[in-house]
Amino acid sequence: MPPGPLSSTAAAGPCARVTAAYRRIAEVDRPEIWITLRPEAEVGAEAAGLERRLAAGEFLPLAGLLVAVKDNIDVAGLPTTAACPEYAYRPEVTAAAVARLIAAGALVLGKTNLDQFATGLVGTRSPYGAVRNAFDPRLISGGSSSGSAVAVALGIADLGIGTDTAGSGRVPAALHGIVGIKATLGIIPAHATVPACADYDAVTVFADDLAPAVTAAAVMAGPEPRDPRSRTWPADIRLAAPLIPSIAVPRAADLTALSAPYRDAFTRTVGEMAERGGKIEEIDISVLLDAALLLYDGAIVAERFAAVGAFLDTAPAGADPTVTAIINAARERTAPAFAADLDAIARAGAAATELLHGFDALLLPTTTEHPSIAEVLADPIGINRRMGTYTNFCNLLDMAAVAIPGAPTADGAPFGVMLVTPAFCDQIAIDLAARLLGIEHPPLLVDRGVDLAVFGAHLRGQPLHRQLEQLGARFLDEIRTTDAYRLVALNTTPPKPGLVRHGNGEGAPIAGELFRVSEAGLGRFLADLPAPMALTSVELDDGRSVIGFTCTNEAARTATDITHYASWLGYLRRDR
Numbered sequence: 001m002p003p004g005p006l007s008s009t010a011a012a013g014p015c016a017r018v019t020a021a022y023r024r025i026a027e028v029d030r031p032e033i034w035i036t037l038r039p040e041a042e043v044g045a046e047a048a049g050l051e052r053r054l055a056a057g058e059f060l061p062l063a064g065l066l067v068a069v070k071d072n073i074d075v076a077g078l079p080t081t082a083a084c085p086e087y088a089y090r091p092e093v094t095a096a097a098v099a100r101l102i103a104a105g106a107l108v109l110g111k112t113n114l115d116q117f118a119t120g121l122v123g124t125r126s127p128y129g130a131v132r133n134a135f136d137p138r139l140i141s142g143g144s145s146s147g148s149a150v151a152v153a154l155g156i157a158d159l160g161i162g163t164d165t166a167g168s169g170r171v172p173a174a175l176h177g178i179v180g181i182k183a184t185l186g187i188i189p190a191h192a193t194v195p196a197c198a199d200y201d202a203v204t205v206f207a208d209d210l211a212p213a214v215t216a217a218a219v220m221a222g223p224e225p226r227d228p229r230s231r232t233w234p235a236d237i238r239l240a241a242p243l244i245p246s247i248a249v250p251r252a253a254d255l256t257a258l259s260a261p262y263r264d265a266f267t268r269t270v271g272e273m274a275e276r277g278g279k280i281e282e283i284d285i286s287v288l289l290d291a292a293l294l295l296y297d298g299a300i301v302a303e304r305f306a307a308v309g310a311f312l313d314t315a316p317a318g319a320d321p322t323v324t325a326i327i328n329a330a331r332e333r334t335a336p337a338f339a340a341d342l343d344a345i346a347r348a349g350a351a352a353t354e355l356l357h358g359f360d361a362l363l364l365p366t367t368t369e370h371p372s373i374a375e376v377l378a379d380p381i382g383i384n385r386r387m388g389t390y391t392n393f394c395n396l397l398d399m400a401a402v403a404i405p406g407a408p409t410a411d412g413a414p415f416g417v418m419l420v421t422p423a424f425c426d427q428i429a430i431d432l433a434a435r436l437l438g439i440e441h442p443p444l445l446v447d448r449g450v451d452l453a454v455f456g457a458h459l460r461g462q463p464l465h466r467q468l469e470q471l472g473a474r475f476l477d478e479i480r481t482t483d484a485y486r487l488v489a490l491n492t493t494p495p496k497p498g499l500v501r502h503g504n505g506e507g508a509p510i511a512g513e514l515f516r517v518s519e520a521g522l523g524r525f526l527a528d529l530p531a532p533m534a535l536t537s538v539e540l541d542d543g544r545s546v547i548g549f550t551c552t553n554e555a556a557r558t559a560t561d562i563t564h565y566a567s568w569l570g571y572l573r574r575d576r
Helices: 005-009 013-026 039-057 096-103 146-154 170-176 210-220 260-275 287-294 299-312 321-332 337-357 375-376 380-387 428-437 467-471 517-525 554-557 568-572
Strands: 034-037 066-070 107-112 160-165 179-182 202-207 245-250 278-285 361-365 399-405 417-423 450-454 476-480 483-488 498-502 511-516 531-541 545-551
Touching: 013 039, 013 066, 013 107, 013 476, 039 107, 039 160, 066 096, 096 107, 096 160, 096 554, 107 146, 146 160, 146 170, 146 202, 146 210, 160 179, 170 179, 170 399, 170 417, 179 210, 202 210, 210 428, 260 278, 299 321, 299 337, 299 483, 321 380, 361 428, 375 380, 399 428, 399 476, 399 554, 450 517, 483 554, 483 568, 498 531, 498 554, 498 568, 511 517, 511 568
Parallel strands: 066 107, 066 160, 245 278, 245 361, 450 545
Antiparallel strands: 034 107, 160 202, 179 202, 179 399, 361 417, 399 417, 450 511, 476 511, 483 498, 498 545, 531 545
């Protein structure tokens, strides 16, 4: 994998990053990446403005990061073509997701090539040229978000923004050894994007590492009134994966679509997950694979016709024949067939929920193989269908996915896997992706909830900690109270302490742990709390006040004072 210049300019200012990016564009000579590339002087002027804002003390979380935007997503002033010249229009409003990146300090380099109308997983269906793989130009880049992925893989852009209906934000990541984040549908608004299947479209992000991808996704996420399908995180969201996660993987019979090199790489990747603490169990995913066929082979393709069918009826010269044939096939689908397929999707979703109950995530290969451009041109439908084997069902069944590099093939080629979770469990997928990548501190996509201090049986490794894990609580830090607290050992089953405030200087700093739980999780926790326990505000030695455990004064009066041990764990170790 040839290194890009941006890795060496990560600490450089915006102007230096822009200069390095345009130098890289000239070096790689890949004109098919771009449909519209902004002039360097124009982007450089914006970068200079960013540097002045930073010098004035403004905080911009994405300051100077360079973005390549798929050309089915609007950027004000730049034409949107969806890879069909005759379709072009010049929007006055930037898509909400991209506008949020710009507001956070990112700089848009231009609009990138794609499989026309976001219909394809190969990156070859465009009159602007097939987008070649970043590392071997004989091979496909993957699609439909081809240009955005290659811009990242070649070290031109820090972030590639794409869309994903069937896997377009994941397959190109797999073929280039980069990261692709496909959040739960609606979490990142699809406002001002050219729809493929409007009910199943997601805006996605590529990056060369997990942290920038998640940071960008977090910036883009949030409700948007201009997107009727926009959603927000629920009050009972799980905020972390458990210490020992349960990971489902396909049984051997469900992996027959994989090429031999990919089959071997997947086996080794599963082994790595097990070595990193995952509890692995094989399951039958045939219900998911059957559901995947509904996206193109069923009546759901009518949504693609609803989006651009009337335009294709005008027989534009730039229309890709394969894309046209796929979309026009919707003419043969009836309204009853569409209704039947919606029912089939609902039933498959219910079956998937039952299948994955008790698992934290499903680990899958992202795609089946890495064909050459020549092979795809010879069999444009068959290869594309096969490459979506493990991605096509995800949006239909309302699942989130994080695509990351897995173990490389035996000859060193990239191979990608996905952590797939139910809707709104995105942070769990990120946590598990980080674990597989060897990242100690996973980046946060979901930064909300209530901080909860625990001092006894809910500490990590203690009998009731599982209750926090079941709520998806996230460990934040080890903590200590002020010296206003005393600790007692209560006569309960299982044994637990009680923390009681007396007054400044009348106790001792008591050690505990701080977790973050969802708002609804805290409510459930409180509703199930047995006597004599309660929740109250607890003062920490760093000046913060957080919600934490206490007990009634009556229970404390008849309990054993163990304050001198300074912690529940210290008390438990007293006889060792």
